[in-house]
Structure formats: C-alpha cells, structure tokens
Amino acid sequence: MNELSLALLGPPVVKRAGAQVTFDTRKAIALLALLAVTGREHTREQVADLLWPDADEAKARGSLRRTLSVAAAAVGPALAITRTTVGLVPAAVDVDVREFETLLTRKDAAALERGVGLYRDDFLAGFTVRDCPDFEDWQASVREELKQLLARGLQRLVAACVAAGELERAIGHARRWLQLDQLHEPAYQAMIRLYEWTGQRSAAMRQYRSLVHVLDRDLAVRPLPETTQLYEDMRAGRLAAPPLPTAAAAVAVAVASATGTADQVAALDWPLVGRAAELSALRSAWRSAGAPGAPGADGARG
Structure with missing residues (x-):
C-alpha cells in the first residue's frame, strides 16, 4: 500500500499513511480527483481555467498557487509540481477508481467481486464545487462511465454465480444491478428467472408487474416482447431450468465468497453452458x- 490513497467511489476520502487528510478548500480535493482519474499531468493554465473559470488570469493563478500549497502540505511528495505543470506520481498513490477499472476487466469471479465491492457509491458522491461548470460536466461524465462499468460487472457476476449454481448469491448481485437503472429490462429479466429458479414465483411475478408499472409511468411503453414471453413462460411452467453448475465457475465463486480477493484464484474462462x-x-x-x-x-x- 502506498503512503497516499484516494477513495473517490463515494464521498471523497484522502488518506496519508493511513490517516485521513482534510483540506480548507474543496478545490484541493477536486484537483487531486482530476489528477488521479486522468492519470496525467495538467498545465497550470488548464487547472486554473477549470477551477476558477470566472476569475481573471492573475487571480486564478494566485488561487491555484494557494491550493497547490495546501494540497502539497497535506499529501506530500506524491503531488508533483513544476513551474508549468501539476500531476500525481502514479507509483506513490493508490486510487480506488483505477483499481476498480482494472478489476472489472478481469475474468475471474473473485476479481469482479472485489471490484464491485470497491464501489461505495457514485463517483465523488455528494461532492460539488461551486461555479465550476466544466468540472461538474467532467465529474458527471466520469460518474456515468463508472456506473456503466459497474452494471456490466454485476451482469457478469450474475452469470458467473448462475454458472456456479449460486442462485441466491446471483439474486443479490442482480438486485444491485437493477438498482442502478430502474428501466433496465435485462436486469428485470435476470431477477424474474432467478426468483423462479429459487421457488419464489410470487416475487418473480411482482418483479414483472413492477417493470410494467415503471415503464408505463416513465416512458408510456410496454415491456419488450422477450420480457413478456419470459413472464408467460414462467406462469405456464415452461421456463427452462438453470444450467448445471460447472466446476470451474463454482471454484471461482467459492473463492470470491470466502476471501473476496482476486490474487488467490487463477483467471478462469467463462463456461460454455450446455457445451461441457x-x-x-x-x-x-x-x-x-x-x-x-x-x-x-x-x-x-x-
């Protein structure tokens, strides 16, 4: 673990040597978040324009100098400052956003489990900087991108748990997946299947009715034909049984459940269901x- 750590998935938390660091200006946190997520140096002019857009050049530069002084005193040598640029030393900083992105590109269930566990809340949740529209736009863009990555990771975790026969565990991930977007039909479809497979038909039916209500209220549309067909198959008892668990998937999910770490399990390819x-x-x-x-x-x- 590096001396400096930035937890940006949720309300921002900055720690140095394990102790939380506080700042007397929110723009110091905004600066650190920008440098950590972009992973590159920025010129002083770029940062000043982003965080003090309405100030004249002299005032913006003066405000930036003070903010850099405050940030450097708090975080130490991990913040690299020159006469023209400012950046973070990558090898000296742990950033949960970067770890999250790396883990969610992995194939093994343990890595996915650890990755989604890092997502405490949306990027910089509850954090705002007044009168900085360009920073707000950047923050919103990163937030949406990371939410989409989380959704894809949860979808893959649901598939991994189903392949391993861990249906109750799959329900937990599917429920979180659905909470990200109450209009996302694939998540509803997963919930309907999982509830039916675990003998919770009334819950599956409520899930479908909830989808119908939300779509009608927010979009004035009906569910997709495949969703309606899934519902009818469930009611008629025609829904296919879940795939038989595969040994590789069961091992991956068991390790994820027991340890929550990615390094203790080898990367496993996704199973070819029904093609053993x-x-x-x-x-x-x-x-x-x-x-x-x-x-x-x-x-x-x-």
Whole structure:
C-alpha cells in the first residue's frame, strides 16, 4: 500500500499513511480527483481555467498557487509540481477508481467481486464545487462511465454465480444491478428467472408487474416482447431450468465468497453452458497441440 490513497467511489476520502487528510478548500480535493482519474499531468493554465473559470488570469493563478500549497502540505511528495505543470506520481498513490477499472476487466469471479465491492457509491458522491461548470460536466461524465462499468460487472457476476449454481448469491448481485437503472429490462429479466429458479414465483411475478408499472409511468411503453414471453413462460411452467453448475465457475465463486480477493484464484474462462463435452474436447486438443514434441509445439511450452 502506498503512503497516499484516494477513495473517490463515494464521498471523497484522502488518506496519508493511513490517516485521513482534510483540506480548507474543496478545490484541493477536486484537483487531486482530476489528477488521479486522468492519470496525467495538467498545465497550470488548464487547472486554473477549470477551477476558477470566472476569475481573471492573475487571480486564478494566485488561487491555484494557494491550493497547490495546501494540497502539497497535506499529501506530500506524491503531488508533483513544476513551474508549468501539476500531476500525481502514479507509483506513490493508490486510487480506488483505477483499481476498480482494472478489476472489472478481469475474468475471474473473485476479481469482479472485489471490484464491485470497491464501489461505495457514485463517483465523488455528494461532492460539488461551486461555479465550476466544466468540472461538474467532467465529474458527471466520469460518474456515468463508472456506473456503466459497474452494471456490466454485476451482469457478469450474475452469470458467473448462475454458472456456479449460486442462485441466491446471483439474486443479490442482480438486485444491485437493477438498482442502478430502474428501466433496465435485462436486469428485470435476470431477477424474474432467478426468483423462479429459487421457488419464489410470487416475487418473480411482482418483479414483472413492477417493470410494467415503471415503464408505463416513465416512458408510456410496454415491456419488450422477450420480457413478456419470459413472464408467460414462467406462469405456464415452461421456463427452462438453470444450467448445471460447472466446476470451474463454482471454484471461482467459492473463492470470491470466502476471501473476496482476486490474487488467490487463477483467471478462469467463462463456461460454455450446455457445451461441457465440446469444451472438454477443445481443451484436450489444445493440450495435445502444446505438448513437448507435438507438431507446432514451441519447446517446453507450446
């Protein structure tokens, strides 16, 4: 762990050597958030224009100098300041946004679990800087991008839990997925299936009725045909059973549940549901092709 850490998923928290740091100006936090998320240096002129858009050049530069002095005193050498630029030293700072983005690109369930766990709330939740419209636009853009990344991560976690036979666990992730967007039909579809698969038909029916109400109230439209068909199949008892759990997925989800860490489980490919025999044949062929001495093998590792 580095000496400086920035937790920006939720209300911003800045810590140095484990102790929380406070500032007498909110623009110091805005500056650190900008540098941490963009991951690059910015010129002094760029920062001054962003955070003091209505001030004349001399006043904006003076305000920036004071803010940099306050920030540097609080966070130490992790803040790199020159006569023309300002930035953060990447190797000296832990940023939850960057870790979140990295973990949600991983394939294993443990990494996804840890990643979504970092998301305390929306980016810089509750944090505002007055009279800085360009910063507000940037903040809103980052917030929406990270919410979409969380939604995709939760969708993948639901699929991983279903593949592992962890249906109750999948419901928890699907519920959080749905909370991100009350108009997102794929999340409703997942909830309907999961409730039906776990013997909660009344809950599944309520989920569909809730969707109908929300769509009618907010958009004046009906659910998609596939959602309605899913509902009718459930009512008629025609809904397909959940896929049989796969061993690889079960291991990944079990490790995620037990440890919550990504480093204690190898990256696992997503299962081919219903194609276990074909997947086994492909793996066998791959091993044969890569075995030492096999045609096309490259030394000890083909």
